[in-house]
Amino acid sequence: MHRVDVTDKGDRVGDGYGRALGAALRRAPSTLRRDLWTTARDPLPRLTWFGRLPHGHLVLLAVFAGVAKMAEYSEAMNGLSAPVELLVILQAASLVLALSRPVPAWWLSTLSLILTAEIADTTVGPDLLWPWSMWGIVVHTFVVLLLALRVPPLVTAVTFLLTVLSGLGSTAVPSDIAHNEDLAGGTLAFAIAAVVGASLRLSRVARNKLVEQEVLTAEERAMRTVLEERGRIARELHDVVAHHMSVISIQAQVAPHLVENPSEELRENLAGIRQNAVEALTELRRVLGVLRAEDPAADSVRHTPQPTLDRLDELLDNVRATGLSVDNATRGERRRLAPGVELSAYRIVQEALSNAMRHAPGAPVRVETGYLTTGLTLRITNAPATRPVDPAALPLSPGLGHGLLGMRERTAMLGGELVTGPTADGGYEVAATLPLDTPKDGT
Amino acid sequence: MTGGTIRVLIADDQMMVRQGFTVLLNAEPGIEVVGQAVDGADAVAKVADLSPDVVLMDIRMPGTGGIEATRVLTTAAGSTVKVLVLTTFDLDEYVYEALRAGASGFLLKDASADELAEAVRVVARGDALLAPDLTKRLIAEFSRLSATPRSPLKDRVGALTERETEVLTLVAQGLSNAEIATCLVVAEQTVKTHVSRILVKLGLRDRTQAAVFAFDTGLVRPAGH
Numbered sequence: 001m002h003r004v005d006v007t008d009k010g011d012r013v014g015d016g017y018g019r020a021l022g023a024a025l026r027r028a029p030s031t032l033r034r035d036l037w038t039t040a041r042d043p044l045p046r047l048t049w050f051g052r053l054p055h056g057h058l059v060l061l062a063v064f065a066g067v068a069k070m071a072e073y074s075e076a077m078n079g080l081s082a083p084v085e086l087l088v089i090l091q092a093a094s095l096v097l098a099l100s101r102p103v104p105a106w107w108l109s110t111l112s113l114i115l116t117a118e119i120a121d122t123t124v125g126p127d128l129l130w131p132w133s134m135w136g137i138v139v140h141t142f143v144v145l146l147l148a149l150r151v152p153p154l155v156t157a158v159t160f161l162l163t164v165l166s167g168l169g170s171t172a173v174p175s176d177i178a179h180n181e182d183l184a185g186g187t188l189a190f191a192i193a194a195v196v197g198a199s200l201r202l203s204r205v206a207r208n209k210l211v212e213q214e215v216l217t218a219e220e221r222a223m224r225t226v227l228e229e230r231g232r233i234a235r236e237l238h239d240v241v242a243h244h245m246s247v248i249s250i251q252a253q254v255a256p257h258l259v260e261n262p263s264e265e266l267r268e269n270l271a272g273i274r275q276n277a278v279e280a281l282t283e284l285r286r287v288l289g290v291l292r293a294e295d296p297a298a299d300s301v302r303h304t305p306q307p308t309l310d311r312l313d314e315l316l317d318n319v320r321a322t323g324l325s326v327d328n329a330t331r332g333e334r335r336r337l338a339p340g341v342e343l344s345a346y347r348i349v350q351e352a353l354s355n356a357m358r359h360a361p362g363a364p365v366r367v368e369t370g371y372l373t374t375g376l377t378l379r380i381t382n383a384p385a386t387r388p389v390d391p392a393a394l395p396l397s398p399g400l401g402h403g404l405l406g407m408r409e410r411t412a413m414l415g416g417e418l419v420t421g422p423t424a425d426g427g428y429e430v431a432a433t434l435p436l437d438t439p440k441d442g443t
Numbered sequence: 444m445t446g447g448t449i450r451v452l453i454a455d456d457q458m459m460v461r462q463g464f465t466v467l468l469n470a471e472p473g474i475e476v477v478g479q480a481v482d483g484a485d486a487v488a489k490v491a492d493l494s495p496d497v498v499l500m501d502i503r504m505p506g507t508g509g510i511e512a513t514r515v516l517t518t519a520a521g522s523t524v525k526v527l528v529l530t531t532f533d534l535d536e537y538v539y540e541a542l543r544a545g546a547s548g549f550l551l552k553d554a555s556a557d558e559l560a561e562a563v564r565v566v567a568r569g570d571a572l573l574a575p576d577l578t579k580r581l582i583a584e585f586s587r588l589s590a591t592p593r594s595p596l597k598d599r600v601g602a603l604t605e606r607e608t609e610v611l612t613l614v615a616q617g618l619s620n621a622e623i624a625t626c627l628v629v630a631e632q633t634v635k636t637h638v639s640r641i642l643v644k645l646g647l648r649d650r651t652q653a654a655v656f657a658f659d660t661g662l663v664r665p666a667g668h
Contacts, residue, residue: 243457246531249553250463257466278553305456305503 028154035155036103042150043100058142059096066092069135076128077120087116095139098146106159109143110166112136117170122177129186130179131170137186141193148197160194229406233413235291236347240306240339242284249277308342309334309369312349316367319353325364326353332371341434344410345369345376348418352380352430355403360428362386375416375435384426407432449567450477452493454486454512455501455529460552464499464559471560483507487515490524496567500546501529502537510541517545517648525566525649527573539585543659547651548573549581569649570635575617578651582615582658600660602644608662610637614650615657 024031046052069088074080091112098105117131124130132140140163148156167183252274256262307315316326336342349367356365363383370377404420407430411418416434423429451468453476455461465476478493480486484507486498498516502509513526528541528549538549547566550559550573565573572578603611613623620638624631638650647653657663 243531246552247457247459247463250460250467253556254463254466257470281553305505311505 032155032158035151036158038103039101040103041100042102044146044149055099058099058146061142062092062095062139065095065135065139069133069139072128072133072135073116073120073124076124076133078123081119081123083119084116087112087119091116091136091139095142095146098143102143102147102150103155106143106147109140110159110163113140113163114166114170121170121173121175121179124179126178126180128180130181131167132183132186137189140186141189144190145193145197148194149201151201153198153202156194156198160190163190225405226409229409231291232406233344233409235288236306236343237340238284238288238291240343242281242288243305244339245277245281245284249274249281252277306339306343307346307350308339309337309345310342312346312367312369315346315350315353319357319365322357324357324362327364327366328368329366330369330371331377335371337376337436341376341414341436344414345378345432345434348378348407348410348430348432349380351403351407352378355430356380356382356428360385363427375433378430378432378434380430381423382427404430447473449474449497449563450493450495451475451497451499451563452478452480452486452489452495453499454480454483454489454504454509455499456481456504457501460501460529467556467559468563470556471563474560474563483509483512483515486512490516495524497525497527497563499529499550499563500526500541502541503531510537510544513541513546514544525569527562527566536585539581542578542582542651542655545648545652547649548578570621571619572614572617572650572654575619579615579617579654582655583663599645600662603641607637607641607644610634611641611653611657612663614638614641615654615663617654 044055047054066088069092070080070085073084073088077084091109094105094109094112097108113132113136116133116136120128120130129137144156144160144163147159151159164183164187167186171181171183252270255270256267259266313328316328320326337345349369353365353367356363360382363385365380365382368377368379368381370379407420408418411432411434414434416432419429419431421429451474453461453464453468455464461479461481465479468474468476477495478489480489482504483500486500487507489495490498500509500513504512509528513528516522516524516526526541526546528538528546529552530538530549531552541549547569548562550562554562562573565571600608609627610623613626618626620631620634623634627634638653641647641653642649645653645656647656654663
């Protein structure tokens, strides 16, 4: 059944991928348009190791490249014209803009490149690279890199193509004078920037997904632990209920024997009680069957009745037998409490002792039980560990749950309070208060 | 059995259950509750004292549990006491363990007074399996899961005659002596003799044990396997 599930899921996942891919392809033109016509802020994040150092360097590079490009054109054109000055400044500024808005920055840089080439077309000599000047290529390379770091690879590829096409467009227009025409160097630089940026982005995305997945898995695991613990508690309580039900069914049969000449009404009434108890037991058996199927540990504890505080001494003796020093004190008079409280109290002490043995091996433990009029108090304290913790230390007995989690669930179920934490002397304390609202006569 | 009255001991850690079953069984003709025990060790001591015919034994008791007590009682030399295991709601491997430990049958605690009395009588008589269908299913289910090697016992199957093997198979199917007699077209007394011989040859105490043996050794295969 399990295997069927897996295959099933696998198929569905495959299907899902197929469908998602189809949908993505259908959406591609509109997605692309949206991605290319965006002015949305997408700031380059602080880096883990370098902080904002790269940001600063890019701004410096923008200033330097701007100045250098000015000099480049000034020389090639024998003096700058106002439009060229403006375009050089705009392209340098696009590198700064790329830190926060990569897509508009790319448009700005590309348009600057095209317009500068057009304006310079009639004036530059063969000294200058054309249509892209050397410093123009440097700035645009970094703009492409910053863009590729943040947009999907498809968008990067399209912008790269558009850049190259704009260069081809510039060279396609017949010119009056000879140029040092070269597209190869720029294209290579842009391609490297695009590939490097896109790969860095992909690895970052994969890493983020992995982190996300890990968080999810940890959450799932925690959830499963809670559910397992609740399942165990539910099983134990249903078990107790089933025992009581079977006693009810026996007593309902016995009752008519206890009076002379029981009336027909009494017989019918008792038969009804028995009938209901038997039906309830049938349902309980089903519930228990389900709960047990989920809890393999249940097997080993099934042949003994669910414990009560009557067996606390037995538990402490077992712990002492392992060589641990256990001190025991009871305040108030021992009296029988509701079965759920008895069972939970026993389990809390058991879990606390087990924790103490695992986390503070060799440390003396003190167990205090207090029977108050309003509730039962439990306090289990241990001194600091006297031996290093043995990771292979086994739980005290089979059927034990998940330590603090189990104690918390059990206490919460009864509407009680649980306080746990280190003590001043370096030991550990578990203190629980369980309210008593359903006292019960001894049987 | 003394004078036709079946003497019963009840072992259960809950007083309400002990008292309840005592009242119900004492109300039945031919059945007398001679004592009560609060746990397994107590049951073993009381059986030695009172020598009852049947012990109603709770599986889940603190201290010495029902399975262990059953094993002690049924393996004691010269013991003829029959153990009827009581379970609150489990028809599981613990009941099966109890049967393998030597119990003659099992009963749910919420059984009716009639079922209870009938169970005590069937177990005391020993000529049929108690709740044959359920018992057979339980044994079949868990003998498959049980990994205990039974090879020394398996050899003993060879000691049985062909007829005896046939009878053992039918016993394991849950058939009573009368039913086996009809099936094999022989007198019921003949079947009785066969069954006794089988038990002696295999060193088993009753037909429930014979059924467990038959499944464990693979003489009888659970349906569908």
